Amino acid sequence: MRRKFVAGNWKMNLNLADAKALVKAIQAGLPAKPGIDVGVFPPFVYLKSVAEVLPPSMIMGAQNCYFEAGGAFTGEVAPQMLKDVGCTWVIIGHSERRHILGETGEVLKKKVKAALAAGLRVIYCVGELLAEREANQTEVVLRRQIREALGADVTLDSVVIAYEPVWAIGTGKTATPAQAQEAHAFIRGEIANLYNGSVADKLIIQYGGSVKASNAQELMGQPDVDGALVGGASLKAVEFLGIIKGGIAAPAGGK
Numbered sequence: 001m002r003r004k005f006v007a008g009n010w011k012m013n014l015n016l017a018d019a020k021a022l023v024k025a026i027q028a029g030l031p032a033k034p035g036i037d038v039g040v041f042p043p044f045v046y047l048k049s050v051a052e053v054l055p056p057s058m059i060m061g062a063q064n065c066y067f068e069a070g071g072a073f074t075g076e077v078a079p080q081m082l083k084d085v086g087c088t089w090v091i092i093g094h095s096e097r098r099h100i101l102g103e104t105g106e107v108l109k110k111k112v113k114a115a116l117a118a119g120l121r122v123i124y125c126v127g128e129l130l131a132e133r134e135a136n137q138t139e140v141v142l143r144r145q146i147r148e149a150l151g152a153d154v155t156l157d158s159v160v161i162a163y164e165p166v167w168a169i170g171t172g173k174t175a176t177p178a179q180a181q182e183a184h185a186f187i188r189g190e191i192a193n194l195y196n197g198s199v200a201d202k203l204i205i206q207y208g209g210s211v212k213a214s215n216a217q218e219l220m221g222q223p224d225v226d227g228a229l230v231g232g233a234s235l236k237a238v239e240f241l242g243i244i245k246g247g248i249a250a251p252a253g254g255k
């Protein structure tokens with residue numbers, strides 16, 4: 001069975017005091033053994049302080065990393081540095097990094113490999129733009145993004161894929177559960193083609209894009225939706241706890 005994974009991507013939000021208070025408020029409402037994975041992804045500069053208040057029932061990751069281990073790369077952060085301050089995960093290929101910061105498939109592959117080599121686990125994000133969906137290109141885009149960063153030279157044991165349709169991120173327009181399920185089933189099928197059926201069956205695939213407490217359980221109740229990558233709604237403890245509750249209530253997928 002696949003364990004659900006609910007992750008809060010804080011993006012470039014909060015201040016230090018609010019970051020620590022948010023973790024404490026989530027902890028206060030979290031069952032001691034939630035039975036699902038719950039993670040927070042604070043901005044780089046707050047990671048160490050968040051690690052100091054992080055309970056054992058939660059995990060922490062970063063929103064990005066560089067692909068070199070060290071050296072003259074002004075402003076960048078190496079995967080090992082993230083481990084050093086308590087990260088066990090890193091998000092790679094978020095649509096804001098692809099479309100606002102111009103990260104290419106080639107760069108993302110290097111980042112995935114560097115993060116895994118450093119012993120971090122990776123949430124690799126994929127998702128189509130509205131224009132691509134309207135032009136019936138969703139599957140073409142997802143296949144390309146999967147193949148750009150994953151494949152024979154990347155083992156998937158420590159990789160989660162997040163399907164985040166760009167038109168649903170921060171817009172309040174959530175994919176319907178049926179649209180999410182369709183894309184997730186397609187992604188799982190692509191992974192089966194690229195690796196094999198048993199790797200595909202084990203792979204956690206999160207949905208992201210305007211997930212809220214009110215739609216979380218239905219989305220995560222889809223057979224191929226194994227969790228949520230949450231932006232805006234992860235900044236409010238009550239809302240995020242509601243999403244976690246939805247994940248706990250939704251049945252686990254897989255064999």
Ligand code: PGA
Pocket residue numbers: 009164168169170171172208209210211229230231232233
């Ligand atoms: P959102 O963002 O929940 O605010 O739509 C999701 C994400 O970008 O990970």
